Amino acid sequence: MDCIKTHKKFLGLYLILMLLCYISEYYGSTYFYILKPFLVTSLLAYYVVKSRPQSRLIIVGLIFALLGDVFLLIPYDDMFLMGLSSFLVMHFFYILYFRMQRLDTKPFQWLVFVAILTIGFLSYTLFKPYLGKLSMPVSLYILVICYMVSSAVLRNTELNGYWMVVTGAFLFLVSDFLLAYRKFVDDSFLNSEAVLITYAFAQLFIVLGLLENNKLKP
Numbered sequence: 001m002d003c004i005k006t007h008k009k010f011l012g013l014y015l016i017l018m019l020l021c022y023i024s025e026y027y028g029s030t031y032f033y034i035l036k037p038f039l040v041t042s043l044l045a046y047y048v049v050k051s052r053p054q055s056r057l058i059i060v061g062l063i064f065a066l067l068g069d070v071f072l073l074i075p076y077d078d079m080f081l082m083g084l085s086s087f088l089v090m091h092f093f094y095i096l097y098f099r100m101q102r103l104d105t106k107p108f109q110w111l112v113f114v115a116i117l118t119i120g121f122l123s124y125t126l127f128k129p130y131l132g133k134l135s136m137p138v139s140l141y142i143l144v145i146c147y148m149v150s151s152a153v154l155r156n157t158e159l160n161g162y163w164m165v166v167t168g169a170f171l172f173l174v175s176d177f178l179l180a181y182r183k184f185v186d187d188s189f190l191n192s193e194a195v196l197i198t199y200a201f202a203q204l205f206i207v208l209g210l211l212e213n214n215k216l217k218p
Contacts, residue, residue: 003164003212010046017042018200022193033073039200040066043207050211058210061093065203080183081137087176088141091148094206098151098165101213105154113150116173120146123177130184138180149173152206161212168205175199 004011017038024032044062048054068086071079120142131138152169155162175198181189 003161003208007208007211010042014039014042014200014204018197021196021200025193025196036073036196037066037069040069040203043203047207047211055097055210057093057097058207061090061097062203062207064090064093081134084137084141088144091144095144095148095151097210098148098155101155101159103156103158106157109154109157112153116146116150116153119173123180127180127184141176145173145176155213159213161209164205164209165213166209168202168207168209171198171202171205175202 017035021032021035021039023029024035040062044059044066047058047062051058064086068083068090071083071086124139124142127138128135149169149172152166155165175195178190178198179195182192182195
């Protein structure tokens, strides 16, 4: 609740932006192509303004997330690969930052780590028959995103915002699974708005969690 109070003005604006993105995508409006990049742009700007100290790792990671958003808006296979590569780099910078926050790892964290790797392996097994020439980059991406989520889980649990970051990381995994399933297996599965909402909340929870995690719990 304290986090909501602290960031309530930004949260209000961000949720309005999410709603506009949702509506514009649902109705196939060209405004979606303008609005979507502003999700990460707003998070990047908010992080730069509010974070003390700032992490260049997170800033650069968000810049690559923005690039990934732009590339994925362009409906060509080459642009999909560019978007995939951009988010791969984003995960790499997130991982570097999360690893800096490791302390003594608790048993439940290792159990979650094993569960994440299992999810990644099962996801790749599911997608493999449909990937074709994208098999190698997608398999690498699955490995890296699973490592990113694991790195989020294996952080110091005493950090404020720990569970927000973990929730955001898992939502990222869900969003990417939905995107991949719709692209490679069945494009009628759920809808593209589900990918948008899970992704938008994933980045939001990660950034807000990081803004909180400089403080230790009382």
